[in-house]
Amino acid sequence: MxxxxxxxxxxxxxxxxxxxxxxxxxxxxxxxxxxxxxxxxxxxxxxxxxxxxxxxxxxxxxxxxxxxxxxxxxxxxxxxxxxxxxxxxxxxxxxxxxxxxxxxxxxxxxxxxxxxxxxxxxxxxxxxxxxxxxxxxxxxxxxxxxxxxxxxxxxxxxxxxxxxxxxxxxxLPALEQTLCFELGIVAAISKMTELASQSLPVSGLSYYDGILYVRLSGGEKAVKASAGKLGGNKAMTDHSFWPRLNEQRLDFFQGDMNLWRIVVPPAAAELELAGAWLYDWGGGQRWLKSEEPAQRVFSAAENAQGHAVLFRSKDRTGDVFQPLSGKLQExxxxxxxxxxxxxxxxxxxxxxxx
CATH class of the missing domain: 3.30.465.10 (Uridine Diphospho-n-acetylenolpyruvylglucosamine Reductase; domain 3)
Structure with missing residues (x-):
């Protein structure tokens, strides 16, 4: 060394x-x-x-x-x-x-x-x-x-x-607040697309285990006004969700199964891949725990106008990043x-x- x-x-x-x-x-x-x-x-x-x-x-x-x-x-x-x-x-x-x-x-x-x-x-x-x-x-x-x-x-x-x-x-924002909504995945994707298009101080949109998490960040008046407008099932008092998500300390990220990071347009429909899912970036970044073959995951991501990365795996001898071709590879x-x-x-x- x-x-x-x-x-x-x-x-x-x-x-x-x-x-x-x-x-x-x-x-x-x-x-x-x-x-x-x-x-x-x-x-x-x-x-x-x-x-x-x-x-x-x-x-x-x-x-x-x-x-x-x-x-x-x-x-x-x-x-x-x-x-x-x-x-x-x-x-x-x-x-x-x-x-x-x-x-x-x-x-x-x-x-x-x-x-x-x-x-x-x-x-x-x-x-x-x-x-x-x-x-x-x-x-x-x-x-x-x-x-x-x-x-x-x-x-x-x-x-x-x-x-x-x-x-x-x-x-740093003066105030942050997280709202939670109990939704199915189709409704959650639609809700995230809707929120991302509005003039709101949104700084995080994540969907996990049937809950849509909406983080608001900014000036105190703007955050409180937006929170009052959006409502939700409850407001989180535990602000550890976002760092646990970011540092992959949530239960979802535990275990030895292959972990895929798939980046697609936020409004893209569910990908037909078997496994457990967690959505971040308002639906644009999707985490998948699955034993699906690599080529199937890469193809599904490409068909959705995105790309995939085998983020964590015991076997790193094959393709890890989305294969390149044509002009992009050149x-x-x-x-x-x-x-x-x-x-x-x-x-x-x-x-x-x-």
Whole structure:
């Protein structure tokens, strides 16, 4: 294993790997090691490359090194009444900023405030030529053209070693309240579609075990007025549902059965796949516990104009991410070739042949 705190050390490690054509398995806090295929290579640990570089509360911008613990960033923001609006899951106290963005996961707020990539302003990384390069900066608009920094979100470390990231943050809501509705699945999908289209301070829509959970966030008057308008069977006094959902601590997520993450248009009808379901993102993100064959799940997601990921499984040797084809596969291969011409970064983590 190679680990060090400085950019120079990490750059030298990449340069050495390029010279001897040795793949690198990039690891931070290892909190999401279960996600994706098993990567092979010499372990390059970035956990010690940490620290908040700059924080401008008045400008809603934070810049931090990739190895910085996610908990440290969130605590620093909370002290100033701010937050990471994409509500990233941790899955472990060791979660880092770099790993969070590499996996590209967003929590229940995602449809209402934006995804992880929407808040990335810029990044610094080491590419496959062992060069330290920077993209973006501290503004939302990248005048140079395509926002390359956002390519790193969800790339699973296959395009380079993240060194530093600048993010836009948002103020914490003054008040949050959760309402519950007892509904069947068809009525729940319809209700979520209806609520998402209205001018309401909705920040979470999830359906689980016959209950539709509606979270309202914002100013006190707006939240209370909306709650009074919507009614519901009851208002939750226990606010732990949303973090338990986001961190997969609900009973639904327990057990050894394959766990699929399926992303489809929110109003899409039920998918004809056997298993247990949990709906998030107003119906746009659907969790499925099932032993259905992988190809059947991928086909069902594609037919619904979405995609699927085998999120947790004992067997990660097959296809984990939705298979690519045609122009989309060509585009992804070209991007990989441009950033990592020697193919040394987390090979096979996303797909078998690259």
């Amino acid at each position: 190679m680990q060090g705190t400085s950019e120079a050390f990490l750059q030298q490690a990449v340069r050495h790997a390029v010279d001897i054509r040795t793949p690198l398995k990039i690891v931070g806090g290892n909190s999401k090691a279960f996600l994706g295929r098993e990567a092979a290579g010499l372990l390059l640990n970035t956990l010690q490359h940490q620290g908040i570089v700059n924080y401008h509360p008045s400008e809603l911008i934070i810049i931090a090194r990739a190895g910085t613990p996610l908990s440290e960033i969130e605590q620093t923001l909370a002290e100033q009444g701010q937050m990471l609006a994409f509500e990233p899951p941790h899955f472990s106290g060791q979660a880092t900023l770099g790993g969070t963005l590499a996996c590209g996961l967003s929590g229940p707020r995602r449809p209402f405030t934006g995804a992880a990539r929407d808040f990335v302003l810029g990044c610094k990384l080491i590419n496959g030529k062992a060069e330290i390069v920077s993209f973006g900066g501290e503004v939302m608009k990248n005048v140079a053209g395509y926002d390359v920094s956002r390519l790193m979100v969800g790339a699973m470390g296959t395009l380079g070693v993240l060194l530093e990231v600048s993010l836009k943050v948002l103020p 585009l992804n291969r070209n991007i990989k070739q441009a950033f990592d011409p020697s193919g040394i970064f987390n090979p096979n983590r996303m797909y078998r042949d690259w």
